[in-house]
Amino acid sequence: MFEIFGIPSNALFSQLLIGLINGSFYALLSLGLAVIFGMLNIINFSHGAQYMMGAFVAYLLLQYSGLNYWWALIVAPILVGLTGVLIERLLLQWLYKLDHLYGLLLTFGLALIIEGVFRNYFGASGLPYQVPDALRGGTNLGFMFLPNYRAWVIFISLVVCFGTWFVIERTKLGSNLRAATENPTLVRAFGINVPRMITLTYGFGVALAALAGVMAAPIYNVSPQMGADLIIVVFAVVVIGGMGSIMGAIVTGFGLGVVEGLTKVFFPEASNTVIFVIMAIVLLIRPAGLFGRGT
Amino acid sequence: MSQATETLTAPVSQSGSRSQSYAFALLLLLMVLAPFVAYPVFVMKVLCFALFACAFNLLIGYVGLLSFGHALFFGWASYATAHAAKVWGLTPELAILFGGLVAGGLGLVTGLLAIRRQGIYFAMITLALAQMMFFFALQAPFTHGEDGIQAVPRGRLFGIVDLSGDMAMYALVLAIFVGCFLLISRIIHSPFGEVLKAIRENETRAISLGYRTERYKLVAFVLSATLAGIAGGTKALVFGLASLTDVHWTMSGEVVLMVLVGGLGTVFGPVVGAFVIIAMQNYLAGFGQWVTVIQGVIFVVCVIAFRRGVIGELANLLRIRL
Numbered sequence: 001m002f003e004i005f006g007i008p009s010n011a012l013f014s015q016l017l018i019g020l021i022n023g024s025f026y027a028l029l030s031l032g033l034a035v036i037f038g039m040l041n042i043i044n045f046s047h048g049a050q051y052m053m054g055a056f057v058a059y060l061l062l063q064y065s066g067l068n069y070w071w072a073l074i075v076a077p078i079l080v081g082l083t084g085v086l087i088e089r090l091l092l093q094w095l096y097k098l099d100h101l102y103g104l105l106l107t108f109g110l111a112l113i114i115e116g117v118f119r120n121y122f123g124a125s126g127l128p129y130q131v132p133d134a135l136r137g138g139t140n141l142g143f144m145f146l147p148n149y150r151a152w153v154i155f156i157s158l159v160v161c162f163g164t165w166f167v168i169e170r171t172k173l174g175s176n177l178r179a180a181t182e183n184p185t186l187v188r189a190f191g192i193n194v195p196r197m198i199t200l201t202y203g204f205g206v207a208l209a210a211l212a213g214v215m216a217a218p219i220y221n222v223s224p225q226m227g228a229d230l231i232i233v234v235f236a237v238v239v240i241g242g243m244g245s246i247m248g249a250i251v252t253g254f255g256l257g258v259v260e261g262l263t264k265v266f267f268p269e270a271s272n273t274v275i276f277v278i279m280a281i282v283l284l285i286r287p288a289g290l291f292g293r294g295t
Numbered sequence: 296m297s298q299a300t301e302t303l304t305a306p307v308s309q310s311g312s313r314s315q316s317y318a319f320a321l322l323l324l325l326m327v328l329a330p331f332v333a334y335p336v337f338v339m340k341v342l343c344f345a346l347f348a349c350a351f352n353l354l355i356g357y358v359g360l361l362s363f364g365h366a367l368f369f370g371w372a373s374y375a376t377a378h379a380a381k382v383w384g385l386t387p388e389l390a391i392l393f394g395g396l397v398a399g400g401l402g403l404v405t406g407l408l409a410i411r412r413q414g415i416y417f418a419m420i421t422l423a424l425a426q427m428m429f430f431f432a433l434q435a436p437f438t439h440g441e442d443g444i445q446a447v448p449r450g451r452l453f454g455i456v457d458l459s460g461d462m463a464m465y466a467l468v469l470a471i472f473v474g475c476f477l478l479i480s481r482i483i484h485s486p487f488g489e490v491l492k493a494i495r496e497n498e499t500r501a502i503s504l505g506y507r508t509e510r511y512k513l514v515a516f517v518l519s520a521t522l523a524g525i526a527g528g529t530k531a532l533v534f535g536l537a538s539l540t541d542v543h544w545t546m547s548g549e550v551v552l553m554v555l556v557g558g559l560g561t562v563f564g565p566v567v568g569a570f571v572i573i574a575m576q577n578y579l580a581g582f583g584q585w586v587t588v589i590q591g592v593i594f595v596v597c598v599i600a601f602r603r604g605v606i607g608e609l610a611n612l613l614r615i616r617l
Contacts, residue, residue, distance in 0.1 A: 043415045094599060100415050101361045102598050105555065108548060109594025116588035229426075232544065236423040239416060269434065276427035280408050283420065287411040 013144040015261045021150055021219065023257020024157035028212040029234045030241065030249040031161055035168070036205035037243050038181050039198055042092060042103030047234070048227025049114040050206045053080045054213025055222045056118060059129055069132035069218070076214045077207035084206030088199045111228070118224035126221025153215050160211065161250045168246055177201065236279045242292020252290060312484070314615035318563055319480075326469055335461040336533065341573050342472045343530040348553040348565030349479050350522035355551075356560030357483055358515045359495035360410075363418040364425025365523055365550050367405065368398040370542025371428060372524030373531035377444040378437055380532065387450045387458060387467070391528040398524020399517055401428070406516035410509055413498075425547060432542045443538030447531060464533060471529055475522055480562055482518065491515055552590055555597045558604025563617050567605050 029047060036044045044050075057079055058072035067075065087110065095102050131149045138147040168174040180187040180194050188194045213227070220226060241252030256275055264271040282290065329338045347369055354360045376394035379385040385393065409420045432438045439445075449458040458464045482488050493501045494508050501508050531537045540546065549572065557568025572590075579586050597604070603611060610617040 037415075043419065091595065091599060098602075101418065102602070104361070104363075104415060104418055105551065106595055106598040108551075109591045109598065112548070112591030112594065113588050114591075116584055116591060120584045120588070232422055232426045235419040236426075239412070239419050239423065272430040273427045276423050279420070279423055283408045283411050 010144050012262075012265055015265045016258060017144070017146070017150060017261075018264070019258040019261020020154050020254065021257070022260060023254035024154050025212050025216060025230070025253075026234055026237050026257050027161050027250045027253025028157050028208055029230070030237045030253050031164060031246065032205040032208035032212075033234065033238055034243045034246060034249045035164070035208070036202055039177065039201040040088075040092065040096070040103070041100050042095070042107065043100075043235075044202075044205065045104055045107035045231070046087075046111040046114060047107075047206075047209050048229075048231030049111040050080055050084065050209040050227070051213040051216070051230065052118065052224060052227040053083070053114065054210025055129070055217040055226060056122070056213075056224075057210065058214040058217045059127055059222045062129070069214075072214050072217075073211070077210045080210035080213075081203040081207030085199055085203040087206075088202040092202065093195070093198075111231075115224050115228060122224060124224065126223040126226075129217040129222050131218040149218060153219070156215065157212075160208070164208070165246045165250065233275055236275050240275075240279050240282045240289060242289025244289075245291045248289075248291025312616070314613075314617060315480075315562055318617055322563065322566065323473065326472075330462065330465045335465045337573075337577060339461075339465055339468045339533045340530070341570050342468050343526050343533060344550075344553065344573055345566040345569040346472050346475050346526035346529070347523050347550055348557065348569045349476060350519045350526060351550045352554045352557075352559065352561075352565045353479055353482065353522070354515060354519040355554060356564075357488060357495060358491045358512055360512065360516070361418045361551070362409070362421040362516075362519075363547050363551065364405070364421035364423075364544070365519075366542050366544060366546035367421075367425035367428050368402055368520040368523040369527035369530075369546060369550070370432065370537075370539075371401055372398040372527035373537040373541050374432065374438050374444060375524075376528030377447040377531040377537035380450055381444060381447045382437075385450075386454050387452055387532055390450070391471070391525060391532065394528025394531070395521045395525040398527065399521035402517045402520020402524075403513075405520070406513045410512045410516065422544060422547065425542070426544060429539070429542050429544070432539060438537075438539075441539065443536055444531075445536055447535040447537065449532050449535065458532075468529055468533060471525065475525060476566075479522065483562065487511070487514075549590070552594060552597075554604075556593060556604055558607030558610075558617075559602075561604065561606040561610060561617050564604050564606035571605070 029051060033044055033047055036042060036047075054076045057076035058069065061067040061072050061075060062069075091106060091110075092103065095106060135149040135152050138145050139151070140146075166174075168177060176187065176192055177197065180192065180197055184194045216226070237252055237256055238249070240256065241248045243249070256278065259278065260271060260274055263274040270277070286292075326338075326342070347365070351362065351365050354362055372394035375397040376390045379393045380387060380390040405421060405424050408424065409417050412420060433440060437444075449464060451457050452463075452467060456463060458467060483491075490501065490506055490511050493504075493506070494511060498508055527541060530541070553568035553572045554565050555568070556571055557566065558564030575589070576586060579589065582589075601608070606617050
């Protein structure tokens with residue numbers, strides 16, 4: 001056992017690990033927000049509620065239809081993504097010509113509805129969700145103990161984040177999407193169905209949130225308010241990173257998770273607020289955000 | 296898609312301020328009569344929230360800035376007032392003033408940071424800063440965490456008039472409300488207010504005309520925060536309680552809802568909106584959690600189909616300015 005700055009190394013490494021886990025969720029959620037914002041110009045306030053829905057779908061699948069974690073990883077994002085498609089078709093599509101702030105207000109209302117309904121049926125206390133059998137236990141790395149499930153979460157979120165980055169930045173589909181973000185009218189003139197693309201983008205962003213929710217279920221408990229406070233932190237992450245770039249969202253998400261973890265070691269009282277303090281500092285030095293363009 | 300073709304406020308006709316004077320007289324009459332008809336504490340609650348909503352509307356309705364963290368000013372001012380009245384033994388008017396000043400100071404810091412970004416980012420920044428101050432309120436010793444500051448004495452106004460009776464307290468709350476309401480309507484109709492509206496309509500153009508829009512926005516933000524603080528301080532004295540509820544983000548959401556229901560950018564809308572929402576919470580309290588769901592539904596309905604709000608629709612129907 002050795003010490004770093006007077007802190008036992010395994011305490012430091014385990015907080016770093018927790019930081020990376022939180023960072024995975026920050027990255028996945030801010031990525032979804034950035035993808036949605038890029039296409040719809042709407043800040044999706046119900047993102048936290050949709051993350052919670054993902055966790056609940058996983059829980060309900062296990063309780064009532066016996067479908068395990070691996071099924072939930074696929075089914076929950078699809079189901080929740082479909083509700084996203086519905087929301088976009090029924091509500092959001094009427095707002096594109098209005099001030100962007102109306103989108104924020106509408107999705108805030110949706111978050112209240114979704115969280116209120118779940119609280120009514122499942123109460124405010126958390127419901128447990130077991131770690132899947134295949135990922136139980138852990139590996140001793142010599143300097144620390146690494147639970148397998150946590151390693152899995154970090155791995156999958158890296159894969160999903162870079163997969164999304166690859167699709168948007170390196171494929172034909174992605175280039176269409178980016179073009180439609182820049183100039184929807186022109187892209188439509190080329191015969192591409194932009195409204196359908198917008199709908200699917202929203203569905204995809206929501207599905208990402210639900211996927212994060214399924215992965216979070218075994219780590220945190222499944223509870224109706226699990227997304228409400230998280231989404232405010234993710235907003236701060238988005239302000240720090242700027243929503244201009246996909247890679248920016250990923251790097252900022254993981255980075256801030258680690259910073260938060262380290263704060264827990266060195267100055268525990270500030271661990272709740274450190275991300276907001278960083279946001280304030282970034283606003284003073286680089287108002288557009290670390291990776292942002294313009295306002 | 297990137298062009299916003301409708302601003303956040305209802306368009307208003309140009310016909311003069313006479314309709315507003317009549318409406319104000321009617322409002323005043325209703326408020327003087329209200330405590331004899333309804334439970335005075337309920338009416339005081341409505342007045343406190345109406346003032347809070349008016350302060351918030353000054354920002355969103357007249358400068359076009361959506362602050363999603365106004366509970367920060369409301370809640371921290373109620374802590375400051377409660378602390379001043381209970382621990383320091385200040386008279387109520389000084390305690391409320393202190394609350395307003397604390398909120399104004401917080402508004403200055405928050406405003407300096409938040410006005411560096413526009414639109415959606417502004418909303419996210421104010422929300423994040425308010426959440427940060429929520430955690431401070433949770434951890435700071437003098438706020439007493441989950442318990443809040445309880446049993447705050449209403450005290451004696453100027454050290455003379457005993458406020459423990461509801462009617463005496465009502466008179467003070469009404470005086471504070473009317474004073475602040477008139478101040479806000481003075482601000483709106485002043486040359487300063489005209490510049491604010493110009494910023495709301497087209498900030499780039501206001502800059503090109505030589506206005507330092509950042510300063511105007513900052514002053515409006517501090518004014519709004521101070522007035523929200525006075526509302527929060529008054530509420531703390533009325534109920535003898537300052538708690539975490541007042542600094543939580545749900546409170547920020549509620550004030551947005553009040554203004555949205557009443558009518559963004561109308562003088563009287565926030566008052567009506569506050570009444571509607573507080574009355575709804577009171578009478579639907581038996582439904583428990585469903586109140587949140589109902590509020591969410593009202594948000595969605597207002598944004599989709601009812602963007603002018605109650606007063607905005609009424610003004611549009613009668614072709615007057617309210």
